[in-house]
Amino acid sequence: MTNFWDSLETPFGCLAPMADVTDAPFREMIAKYGKPDVMWTEFVSADGLYHTREIQKMPDEENPLMKDLRFSSIERPIVAQVFTSKPEMMEYVANLIVELGFDGMDINxxxxxxxxxxxxxxxxxxxxxxxxxxxxxxAKKGLAGRIPLSVKTRIGYNKNELEEWLPMILREEPSAITLHARTRKEMSNVPARWEHVAELVKMRDRMGLSHVRIIGNGDVVSVAEGEEKCRETGADGYMVGRGIFGKPWFFADSEEPSIEERLRIMLEHCRLYESYCLHKSFAVMKKHFKAYVTGFKGSKELRIALFATNSVDEVEDLVQQYLKSRV
Ligand SMILES: Cc1cc2nc3c(=O)[nH]c(=O)nc-3n(C[C@H](O)[C@H](O)[C@H](O)COP(=O)(O)O)c2cc1C
Structure with missing residues (x-):
């Protein structure tokens, strides 16, 4: 098996899976402006894939779920995230993920x-x-050793269950575990508690499983902070979710772009989104507008105007008008 996890230098940075955010166009923008060490797709339903492909016999080109699994080679290494509670669906989807050429598969x-x-x-x-x-x-049966498997989870459901839950996953020896350092009950409403990432690292080492990569997740707002958290906890890598909204350059080692540059990147993102012809509406771009257009003079008015748009041409007109009004 070619296991890309083994060749990553630590600490490494990962793009979190985020439904309706880290779709193919946004990932392509990120790969271009500041590529992380590992990228994740949005989650995809294994049951849905089985149903549409094997029961409905929907052609892959028309299948919205298959569109969610498109990626371009500049995104590699890329991990496809899936969800299901049915072992036979997991085995089915694992085989599909390998056939589609992903570098790894992750279970939500x-x-x-x-x-x-x-x-x-x-x-x-x-x-x-x-x-x-x-x-x-x-999943391992379906993957048959062809690509590595990883798992993304939390510290527990209603309370911290790290001591009981994580050893059960570790014993299965996935190539990597991402720990979102909050419980299910806490959603994302309290600060992530990275001390639990440190506990997981110790647990892994005690079990003699140092080949299982541990990735900490929760509230990282810069590369420097992610690397610092890895140093403090012993994690091999960090994963960034909301911190990258409106900042495809997040992982780049460069200055914050100017307002002009930021708006140009947003426009490029819109064009790419349109060219992908996803099954989702243009409305998906609006949460990106909110993130790109913030924190500068006139941003509120521009944002409100952008929310009313329905096409890239309209977005372009508004951006041009705004830039003219600044000179
Ligand atoms: C809009 C949105 C969509 C998300 N979708 C997924 C998903 O598809 N799969 C997943 O494992 N986590 C998903 N998450 C959780 C993130 O991957 C991440 O664990 C969480 O946001 C905490 O990281 P952060 O504090 O850096 O944002 C989502 C989060 C957000 C905000």
């Missing part, structure tokens, strides 16, 4: 969304821990 065991938890997947797996272990085993 931390998502708190009702729609995911209702299926027994995501964070709900922390309540059915034996099933979670079975799912890891099914």
């Amino acid at each position: 065991m931390g998502c708190p969304h009702t729609a995911i938890e209702k299926q027994g997947a995501g964070a709900a797996l922390m309540k059915t821990k034996e099933l979670a272990v079975e799912l890891i085993q099914s």
Whole structure:
């Protein structure tokens, strides 16, 4: 197996999976303006993929879920994240992820969304821990050693269950574990507690499993901070979620771009989004507008105007008008 995790220098930086945010166009922008060491796709439903491809026989080119799994080679190494609570679906999707050419596969065991938890997947797996272990085993069976497997989870469901939950995952020896240092109950509403990342590192070392990479996640707002947290906790890497909103240059070792440059990058992102012809509407771009257009004179008015747009041409007109008004 070519295991890219083994060749990463530490500390490494990872782009978090974020549904409706880290889609292919945003990832391509990130890869161009500040590439992290590892990228993740948004989560994709294994059951949905099975149903659309094998039951409905939907052609892959028309399948919205397959569109979510598109990526370009500049994003490598890229990990596809999946969710399901059914071992046979996990095995099915693992084989598909290999066929699609991903560098790794990740299982979501931390998502708190009702729609995911209702299926027994995501964070709900922390309540059915034996099933979670079975799912890891099914994923490995499907991957058949061709690409590495990783798991992303939290410290527990209602309370800190690190001592019980994480050894169960560690014993399955995934290539990497991302720990979002909060419980399911806490969502993202309290500061992440990185001391639990340090505890996980110690636990891994005590178990003699130093080949399992540990990635800490929660509240990282700069590369320097992510690296510092790795030094403090012994984690091999850090993962950035909300910190990268509106900042595809986050991982670059460069100055903050000027307002003009920021707006130009936003426009480029819009064009790329349109060219991808995703199944999602242009409205998805609006959460990006909110993040790009903030913290400068006139940003509030520009943001409000951008929220009313429905096409890239309209966005371009507004950006041009704004830039003219500044000179
Ligand atoms: C809009 C949004 C969508 C998310 N989607 C996913 C997802 O698809 N899979 C996943 O494992 N986590 C998902 N997360 C959680 C993030 O990956 C990350 O664990 C969390 O935001 C904490 O990191 P941060 O404090 O750096 O944002 C999502 C978070 C946000 C804000």
